Amino acid sequence: MTDLAAILGPEGDLARSFAGYEHRPPQIEMASAVGEVISSEGVLLAEAGTGTGKTLAYLLPAVLSGKRTIISTGTRNLQDQIFFKDLPLLSETLGLRFTASYLKGQENYLCLRRFEEFLGSPLSLDVSEERLHHLCRWKETTLTGDRSELADLPDDDPLWRDITSTLETRLGARCPHHETCFVTRARAAAGRSDLVVVNHHLYFADLASRANGGTGILGDHEVLILDEAHLIEDIATEFFSIVVSSGGLESILRDIRKSLRAGRGSALAGASRLDGVLEHVAVAAGVFFSRLRDRETGRRRLSREDVPSLMEASYHPFDAALEALAAGLDAMPEASESIRNSAERASRLRSDLAEVLSLERKGHVHWVETRRRSVSIGASPIDVSGILREQVFFRVPSVVLTSATLTAGKEFTYLKSRLGLDFPVKELRLDSPFDYPSQAVLFCPRDMPDPRTADAITAVAEQASRLIALTNGGALLLFTSFRVMDAVHPLLKERLDRPVSIQGEKPKHLLLQDLARSGDGVLLATASFWQGVDIPGPALRLVIIDKLPFSPPDDPLLAARCERIREEGAEPFQVHQLPRAALALKQGFGRLIRTRQDRGIVAVLDPRLLRSSYGRFFLSTLPACPVLTDFEAVRDWWTGSITSLRPP
Numbered sequence: 001m002t003d004l005a006a007i008l009g010p011e012g013d014l015a016r017s018f019a020g021y022e023h024r025p026p027q028i029e030m031a032s033a034v035g036e037v038i039s040s041e042g043v044l045l046a047e048a049g050t051g052t053g054k055t056l057a058y059l060l061p062a063v064l065s066g067k068r069t070i071i072s073t074g075t076r077n078l079q080d081q082i083f084f085k086d087l088p089l090l091s092e093t094l095g096l097r098f099t100a101s102y103l104k105g106q107e108n109y110l111c112l113r114r115f116e117e118f119l120g121s122p123l124s125l126d127v128s129e130e131r132l133h134h135l136c137r138w139k140e141t142t143l144t145g146d147r148s149e150l151a152d153l154p155d156d157d158p159l160w161r162d163i164t165s166t167l168e169t170r171l172g173a174r175c176p177h178h179e180t181c182f183v184t185r186a187r188a189a190a191g192r193s194d195l196v197v198v199n200h201h202l203y204f205a206d207l208a209s210r211a212n213g214g215t216g217i218l219g220d221h222e223v224l225i226l227d228e229a230h231l232i233e234d235i236a237t238e239f240f241s242i243v244v245s246s247g248g249l250e251s252i253l254r255d256i257r258k259s260l261r262a263g264r265g266s267a268l269a270g271a272s273r274l275d276g277v278l279e280h281v282a283v284a285a286g287v288f289f290s291r292l293r294d295r296e297t298g299r300r301r302l303s304r305e306d307v308p309s310l311m312e313a314s315y316h317p318f319d320a321a322l323e324a325l326a327a328g329l330d331a332m333p334e335a336s337e338s339i340r341n342s343a344e345r346a347s348r349l350r351s352d353l354a355e356v357l358s359l360e361r362k363g364h365v366h367w368v369e370t371r372r373r374s375v376s377i378g379a380s381p382i383d384v385s386g387i388l389r390e391q392v393f394f395r396v397p398s399v400v401l402t403s404a405t406l407t408a409g410k411e412f413t414y415l416k417s418r419l420g421l422d423f424p425v426k427e428l429r430l431d432s433p434f435d436y437p438s439q440a441v442l443f444c445p446r447d448m449p450d451p452r453t454a455d456a457i458t459a460v461a462e463q464a465s466r467l468i469a470l471t472n473g474g475a476l477l478l479f480t481s482f483r484v485m486d487a488v489h490p491l492l493k494e495r496l497d498r499p500v501s502i503q504g505e506k507p508k509h510l511l512l513q514d515l516a517r518s519g520d521g522v523l524l525a526t527a528s529f530w531q532g533v534d535i536p537g538p539a540l541r542l543v544i545i546d547k548l549p550f551s552p553p554d555d556p557l558l559a560a561r562c563e564r565i566r567e568e569g570a571e572p573f574q575v576h577q578l579p580r581a582a583l584a585l586k587q588g589f590g591r592l593i594r595t596r597q598d599r600g601i602v603a604v605l606d607p608r609l610l611r612s613s614y615g616r617f618f619l620s621t622l623p624a625c626p627v628l629t630d631f632e633a634v635r636d637w638w639t640g641s642i643t644s645l646r647p648p
Contacts, residue, residue, distance in 0.1 A: 004031045007060060007094065017093045026430040027053035033428045034400055035061035038223055041397040043425040045229075045415065047406040049432025049623070050590055054402055055086050058225050062195065063090055063098050067222040067398075069195045072203040074228030075532040079104075083197045101193040103186055103218075105202045110145040111165035112177040117338060118162050121258045127159060135163075145182030155507040161251075162258065167205070168248075168345050169255060174337050187217050200226070200235045207391055208239040222397050228531075229401035230583055233418045236384045237557070242361070243378035244353045246289040252345050253278055256329070259338040277321070277328050284321040288314040289375040292368050297482060301556035302366040302377065307357055315357060322350045355379070365560035372482075382560045385420030393421065404432070405586045408579035409620050417575070434593050436625040441637050442589075443467070443603040444610050446629040451547035451606050457484060460546050460605050461491035463631075467542055467603055468496060470635055473520030474541040474600075478530055478588045480549050485524050488546070498522060503529065515539060531587040534594055541600035543592045548606045548618065549584035550577060578614055582621040589622050601634060 007013045008031060010023040030046055037044040038061055048054035059082065062069045073079050083102040090096050115135075118124055124132060142149055147160060165183050178184055190196045196218065203218070203226075210216040226232060260274060291314045294300065329343035356379050359366050364379040381387070393399055401419075408414045412427055445463055449456050468475050479485040485502065492500050501511055503525040515521040516539045523529075530549070551558045562572035585604070592600045609615045610629065619627070628634050635641075 004028055004035065004060065008056070013094055014089075022053075024051075024053045024433060026433065027057045030054055030057035030402075030428060030430055031061055033426065034058045034225075035064070037400060037426055038062065038065045038067065038398045042399075043393055043421065044400045044402075044428065045406060045412050045421075045425055046400060046402040046428045046430070047412075048402055048404060048428075048430045049434070050404050050594060051433045051596070052404075052430050054404075055082060055227070056090075058227070058400055058402060059086055059090060062223055062225060063087075063096050065223065066098075066194070068220070069223040069225065070203065070218060070221045071195065071197045071225045071227065072200050073197070074200055074231045076104075076199065077532065077534065078227060079197055079199055087195070087197075098194045099192065100195040100197065101186070101190040102197045103190045103202065104146065105199070105205070106165040106167065106170060106183045108147055109165050109182040109186065110139060110142070110147070110163060111169065111183075112139075112145075112181060113171070113175050113338065114165070114169060115139060115163040116177075117258055121261045123162055123258060142182075144186065155509060162254075168251070169338075169341060171337050171341055176337075190217075191219055196221075200228070200231055201239075204232075204235050204239040207236075211240075211387065211391055223400075224392065224396045224398070225400045225402070228403050230403045230405050230415070230587070231531075232388070232401070233384060236388060237380055240384060240387060241364075241378050241380040242352050242356055243376055244349055244356060245374055245376035246285065247374040247376075249281075249285050249289075249349065252342060252349065253282060255345075256325075256339070256342045259336060259342060274325075274328050274332075277325050281318075281321040281325050284314070284318040288318040292370075292377060293375050294368070294370045297370050297372060298552065298554075299367050299369045299556055300554070301559065302356075302359070302368050304359060306368075307359065311357065315353075319350060319353070322346055326350070353377070365556050367556040380557055382557070382564055385418060385422075387420075389420030389422075393419075404590055405583050407621070408582040408586075409617050414575070414579035414583070432593075432623060434596055434598075434623075436593065436623040439593050439596075439599050440623070440625045441601055441634060442622065442625055442627045443601055443631075443634045444607070444627060444629055445603075445605065445631065446607065446610070448605050448607045450608070456547075457487045458491065460484070461488050461495065463603065463605050464488070464544050465492060465495040466631060467544060467601065467634075468492075468498075468522055470638055471542045471601065473498060473518070473522055474539055475522045475544060476515065476529070476533070476535075476540055476542070476591060477522070477524045477544045477546070478591075479524065479526050479546045481552075482526055484546055485526055489524055492522070492524070496522065500524065530584060530591075533591050535591075536594035536598060538598075540592065540594075541598075542603070543588065543600070544603045544605065545585070545588050546605055548581055548604070548608055549588065550581045578617060582618050585618055586621050593623075601638065603634075 005012060005028050008028050009015070015021040015023065026048065030048055030052065033044055033046060034057060046054070048057070071082060073082065079102065083100065087100050091098070119132070138150065147153060147164070153160060170183065172178065175181065198218070206216045206218045256278065291310060326343050326346045329339055329346070332339060355361060356366055356377050361379045363383065364381055366379045369376045406412060406415050407429055410429065416422070416425070448463065449459050464477060489500065489502050498520065499522070501514060501521065501523045503511065508528065511523055512533060512535065515523045516535045519539050553559070561576060565572040565576055589602050592598065592602050609618055628637065
């Protein structure tokens with residue numbers, strides 16, 4: 001085996017190539033463990049605290065092994081870092097020779113067929129001529145079709161939705177543009193590469209496709225490295241679920257209208273006859289989804305008592321309308337491949353909806369979810385451990401799972417139970433090299449009310465405004481629900497003489513960009529901001545968490561999992577709810593300290609952290625730092641009056 005210390009050590013190749021290179025002993029320890037599991041095969045769990053240098057620690061032995069490797073990450077930022085920074089570093093600095101590809105989900109690529117249809121549809125009339133010319137020029141010159149090349153295209157721009165490729169709209173070999181398709185070319189390049197960088201959504205979409213009889217796109221690989229592996233259970237659950245949503249139905253109808261308007265001759269004449277059918281589907285869908293919608297956002301369990309009235313009042317008319325649509329599309333003369341694809345999607349939606357409403361999918365929980373702009377109905381697997389064990393850990397010879405947050409209470413027990421790792425695996429836990437006792441304090445005010453009481457929202461706003469005034473902004477407020485976030489937002493705006501941003505008013509990347517650039521910004525956010533946010537330096541010096549992040553007890557998936565754990569003779573709170581919440585809190589805490597120079601405050605405004613019998617478990621999961629209960633003590637630490645605090 002290559003001497004990894006000769007590359008990563010204080011006198012190694014990287015140290016000689018870069019002034020100020022930082023030697024990290026835990027990085028060498030992790031690289032050795034990764035190299036061993038690649039060589040001897042098996043599974044490695046490696047928790048590597050922030051600042052360990054885990055990315056190079058797994059990339060180097062993977063490249064040196066010469067084995068075909070898939071690197072799967074949780075975020076696009078980490079994908080970019082690996083492909084555009086870390087892999088070129090290994091290639092150019094160390095002279096290592098290997099081929100690598102960066103493969104994204106197909107919704108990131110321009111679809112030549114759909115773009116052509118868009119230009120010929122009335123939808124294009126809503127786009128300025130200058131913008132259309134810009135897109136046409138880019139289409140002719142781009143080598144990848146990757147939307148990231150369009151720097152001026154916002155993440156949430158609806159235009160991209162009409163011209164990108166998706167799982168539902170992709171025609172594969174039936175498409176007239178198949179050979180020149182950007183997705184086809186990207187996948188072909190990935191198939192020829194020694195190392196492929198993907199994200200978890202793509203990896204598990206591919207896994208679900210193969211498990212359901214599809215061919216898959218990633219092909220066989222000898223090594224799989226899952227970075228940010230704490231996300232795996234949730235993402236696998238998502239891709240092995242059946243979901244029918246109001247947004248998905250709207251997408252089908254929009255694509256049908258666009259395809260019909262792009263038709264020619266008798267196909268165009270037939271399109272006008274389907275206008276009434278499309279309108280009928282839209283009306284029937286509106287009635288169906290409105291009956292499902294709740295006043296509160298969130299999920300609820302779909303019970304057998306719900307179904308009879310739902311079937312009679314709104315499902316049967318909706319199903320009949322979908323059947324008429326599919327029949328009308330199938331009967332169209334000179335129907336294009338796009339129209340046939342739309343007919344298949346409508347039929348698939350019908351069958352998925354019928355299966356969900358049957359409530360007979362074993363091992364699944366059936367649910368309804370209300371969001372701000374959409375309603376969904378679905379069925380999700382209660383347990384994905386068997387799927388992961390059989391389809392991943394028993395299929396791929398060498399698997400590495402790594403993240404800064406894999407252990408709860410310093411043990412891998414919870415993660416192993418959720419992922420089906422009930423066989424011997426290798427374990428490695430490496431603490432962060434950061435000096436948390438001097439770089440951070442944890443503030444848990446002793447006088448906060450229970451977060452479940454009516455006066456908690458006002459108390460959160462008051463404590464947050466004091467802390468934000470103390471640090472002069474640079475604050476990220478993490479909430480466990482939209483309801484509390486929305487309630488605290490106007491209270492903070494009243495109390496603070498500064499702009500207060502909130503999730504939803506801009507795309508996520510722009511909100512984070514604003515926070516990083518302003519230096520004294522304030523941002524309120526929920527679940528998706530608890531992880532993957534990386535703002536090093538003083539722009540983020542205060543993280544406020546409104547309450548311990550227990551999953552809502554009425555969440556149907558959580559309830560079903562707790563029921564199963566109870567049936568197996570264990571206590572759900574201890575073995576599932578508590579460790580899951582502790583890992584989430586650890587993720588939120590981890591937003592603060594990103595470099596050795598960072599310094600700041602994490603405030604958890606939930607008295608249960610100190611008063612409850614389980615509070616010690618949360619504290620044992622977090623990095624060791626001083627815990628303060630008085631605002632005055634926090635102020636003294638922040639201003640430098642106190643410098644010798646140590647963890648409890």
